[in-house]
Amino acid sequence: MTTTMGPGAELEIRDKLQKAAPAGRATMKERLGPIGVFVGFIGLWYLISAWAIEAVFNKPKFLVPPPHEVIQDSFFGTAKIRNEMFKGVLLSAEVAFLGLLIAIVIGMALAVLMSRARWIEKSLFPYAVALQAVPILAFVPLIGSFLGFNFTARVFVCIVISLFPIIANTLFGLLSAEAGQHDLFTLHGAGKLKRLLKLQLPAALPSIFTGFRISAGLSVIGAVVGDFFFRQGEAGIGRLIDVYRARNDNPQMYGAVILAALLGIVVFWLFGQLSRVAVGRWHEVTGQS
Amino acid sequence: MSAVPTPSAGDAGGVVDPAAALRFQNVSMVFPDGTKALDDVSFEVRRGEFVTIVGPSGCGKSTVLRIASGLLRGATGHYSLADSNIGYVFQDATLLPWRTVQKNVELFAELHGLDRSERDRRAAEAIELVGLKGFERSYPRRLSGGMRMRASLARSLVLNPKLFFFDEPFGALDEITREKLNEELLRLFVHENFAALFITHSIYEAVFLSTRVLVMSSRPGRLVAEFEVPFPYPRADDLRFDPHFAELSGKVSHALREAHS
């Protein structure tokens, strides 16, 4: 066979088309835009802290410390504060990850179960939706009385809050394999397990990772918010925010808020990378890195 | 190939003609919603024959293939396959996007539990046959439509079936790519000596490829005309400009127009 010239040429053209379109437009504007917004944000912060807080909002100045003071007092201040914050953010990360992990295991198992038969889906899915719709904070006393007000309860909040996106995205992914692809497996007598492992799960991967990413963000929120309510044991970053607020340690409070935000961003980014590694070769991973 | 499960052999009807790779006798199909798709369809595809069905859109051509392959149940009448190991090529390449070309081509061998070295060997051979050598490690999204179809062809070759179903495999391709793949398909047909049941909307494609062309009427599909195509194989590209080719194409076209009404 000497037809390699044909398809080779086809591939080349395709390559050119792909390169020509999006890559050529990654301009300076696109690069500088986000930086500009950041600079603008910091500027606004200074403006409020130095002027607007008193002149416009009629509040005492110490409520909004300027950025450099926040950084200085929170991350370069006393060792005690630094330790406290470092431990706090670590503990919250631990809670969030553990909750997420358990939610992933339970959620994926439930989704696989629901994908087995329509009636199972019909029986379970409404409750998954309900789980999503219920305001978790209403259950704080209930959770507390069963699980205490410590680590376990916080992890539980994370599980509950991050379960639904995993169930929904996994299920959606499992059901997304095309009819034509299913036909291939039918033609070759593949049973349910082969179909699940070689068709449905791989087809579901992109959407499974989307679910992970959404849930990871939620789980961090769960860990921080749960901290406000389940106040026994070591303090996570959420409780530190509250503690500093109560003490009127405003720079530290802002620092803790920044850490909590960073934790969320890092986790979101991490799962974006993970999904890129897992399915990036064959699937266009959307969203920023 | 024996490691292949039997698709529903229909009511494997009485007479077993050793020369028939596929036989339909008085097959009708009514879908559960009442749509009557096929009406009393009878034909056979003999070993080494290349039979093409042309017909108006929605007349039931795909339904014929889906019944024959066992994908669709519930037809009445008799139909039987000489061998359950069939190749089936769809209009969409239906490649699995998470698998490389190599892994896609191996799929059926994998589903039938062939061991790794055997899978490798067969896949390499099939990839070579369709001219995709060098693209084994590419993912489908990086391939053009023509190359995807080649990969799909290679995939269907891997278990060496002796009967192929083609459901408008080249319908979505541009004219030149289509003609080129037509020629390569014929080369495979001569080389591998399989029987084929092919579906297309293109009369030229039908006449160029086939030993026999069947014309189907609008729904419910019935076979209304049949043409023997006398040109010997291998058929060269310039057969398309032969006056006999034009004449036969004209006849098929005429029959198709009548089938439309």
Ligand SMILES: Nc1ncnc2c1ncn2[C@@H]1O[C@H](COP(=O)(O)OP(=O)(O)OP(=O)(O)O)[C@@H](O)[C@H]1O
């Ligand atoms: N599952 C189904 N239920 C009801 N009607 C169906 C079903 N599948 C197909 N049909 C109908 O049966 C008829 C024949 O369908 P089929 O796909 O075989 O047509 P076709 O000849 O292959 O058409 P095309 O040339 O457009 O591919 C169509 O009218 C179609 O709408």
Ligand SMILES: [Mg+2]
């Ligand atoms: Mg069709």
